[in-house]
Amino acid sequence: MGILDFLKRKPEPTATVAKERLRIIVAQERSTRGAPDYLPLLRNELLEVIKKYVHVDIEAININVERDSGHEVLELSVALPDGKPATSSAG
Amino acid sequence: MTEIIVVTSGKGGVGKTTTSASLATGLAMAGKKVAVIDFDVGLRNLDLIMGCERRVVYDFVNVIHGEATLKQSLIKDKRHENLYVLAASQTRDKDALTQEGVEKVLDELGKEGFDYVVCDSPAGIEKGAHLAMYFADHAVVVVNPEVSSVRDSDRILGLLSSKTRRAERGDGAIAQHLLLTRYNPARVAIGEMLSVKDVEEILGINVVGVIPESENVLAASNAGVPVILDEQSNAGHAYRDTVARILGEERPLRFVDVAKKGFFQRVFGG
Ligand SMILES: Nc1ncnc2c1ncn2[C@@H]1O[C@H](COP(=O)(O)OP(=O)(O)OP(=O)(O)O)[C@@H](O)[C@H]1O
Ligand SMILES: [Mg+2]
Numbered sequence: 001m002g003i004l005d006f007l008k009r010k011p012e013p014t015a016t017v018a019k020e021r022l023r024i025i026v027a028q029e030r031s032t033r034g035a036p037d038y039l040p041l042l043r044n045e046l047l048e049v050i051k052k053y054v055h056v057d058i059e060a061i062n063i064n065v066e067r068d069s070g071h072e073v074l075e076l077s078v079a080l081p082d083g084k085p086a087t088s089s090a091g
Numbered sequence: 092m093t094e095i096i097v098v099t100s101g102k103g104g105v106g107k108t109t110t111s112a113s114l115a116t117g118l119a120m121a122g123k124k125v126a127v128i129d130f131d132v133g134l135r136n137l138d139l140i141m142g143c144e145r146r147v148v149y150d151f152v153n154v155i156h157g158e159a160t161l162k163q164s165l166i167k168d169k170r171h172e173n174l175y176v177l178a179a180s181q182t183r184d185k186d187a188l189t190q191e192g193v194e195k196v197l198d199e200l201g202k203e204g205f206d207y208v209v210c211d212s213p214a215g216i217e218k219g220a221h222l223a224m225y226f227a228d229h230a231v232v233v234v235n236p237e238v239s240s241v242r243d244s245d246r247i248l249g250l251l252s253s254k255t256r257r258a259e260r261g262d263g264a265i266a267q268h269l270l271l272t273r274y275n276p277a278r279v280a281i282g283e284m285l286s287v288k289d290v291e292e293i294l295g296i297n298v299v300g301v302i303p304e305s306e307n308v309l310a311a312s313n314a315g316v317p318v319i320l321d322e323q324s325n326a327g328h329a330y331r332d333t334v335a336r337i338l339g340e341e342r343p344l345r346f347v348d349v350a351k352k353g354f355f356q357r358v359f360g361g
Contacts, residue, residue, distance in 0.1 A: 013281070013282025013283065014282065014283055015279070015282045015283060015284055015285050015286065015289065016282065018237075018238050018285055018289075019285060019289045019292075019293065021238065022238055022241050022242060022285075022293045023292075023293055025242060026241075026242060026245045026293055026294070029242070029245065029246070030245070030249070033249050034249075034253060
């Protein structure tokens with residue numbers, strides 16, 4: 001058993017997993033802080049649409065509400081992956 | 092000028108009351124005139140940690156409602172004559188604290204010449220937590236190296252920079268101090284716990300101190316003596332360092348690494 005254990009690949013330390021999960025969720029929550037409650041839903045639906053054309057992860061979509069002299073501006077940015085667009089077989 | 096410091100966290104049970112008691116005591120040890128207020132209405136706890144539970148006659152809500160004067164309600168600490176405790180009320184009325192009432196008490200403490208008022212916030216982001224942070228000049232955000240605590244503290248950092256009087260008035264930002272508590276260097280070393288650096292990177296703010304997980308904290312609360320007074324404990328020393336840093340001194344972090352192992356332990360494990 002000792003030798004088997006030795007040969008097994010070490011799993012990723014749980015602290016590393018925790019850090020990565022936090023990095024993502026904190027960034028997401030910051031980007032929508034103080035913004036309307038529908039933003040997370042909107043973000044998800046946008047992701048579905050965008051995915052038809054290009055493979056992106058929800059992390060790539062950033063939504064911001066800017067308040068600017070009396071009116072609010074919804075700012076949306078999508079980081080496109082390097083290289084290949086999705087084959088347009090989505091549907 | 093009276094400086095108001097809120098000790099807050101979002102998540103419950105991370106060490107706010109422990110920290111409030113030690114911070115207030117540490118500031119008093121540095122010669123400051125200090126009041127520490129328990130904002131956890133309904134769940135009075137700070138009095139126990141400060142060891143003055145049997146001397147509570149009037150509380151914070153009594154002062155706000157005009158049922159007692161501030162002077163009658165401030166409990167003088169047994170160990171430091173320039174340290175006072177204002178206990179939380181045990182009422183179940185959630186609206187017992189009002190913004191005007193809190194402001195009135197803080198103003199009066201200012202007139203009485205207090206250098207610092209430490210506000211021990213309840214958990215959550217509801218009214219009590221909001222009122223505890225609203226008038227603050229400094230915030231000590233207590234966080235544990237654990238996912239839900241880190242996430243909640245980011246929420247709190249956001250609220251501190253938007254939902255406080257300073258933010259609303261554009262008076263300049265609250266000084267934010269991140270305090271990492273219940274830290275276990277041995278578990279960090281083997282990848283089981285987020286490190287100081289991890290937490291700093293995720294939240295984008297440096298720690299003002301790291302308090303190790305320590306058995307002495309329970310012993311201190313059993314005895315009703317803030318752990319900062321325990322000269323034998325690393326947690327106590329870490330709190331002393333933290334208070335010094337909040338007062339502007341530079342001190343290196345201690346108790347964040349595992350004590351170095353000897354040769355045989357390194358070779359044979361253990
Ligand atoms: N550094 C530490 N090492 C070991 N135990 C600790 C440490 N700090 C706090 N604790 C323990 O954690 C528990 C919660 O601490 P405390 O009451 O200070 O938290 P809190 O944030 O005020 O809780 P609440 O949200 O309920 O007000 C207590 O039992 C306390 O003894
Ligand atoms: Mg508490």
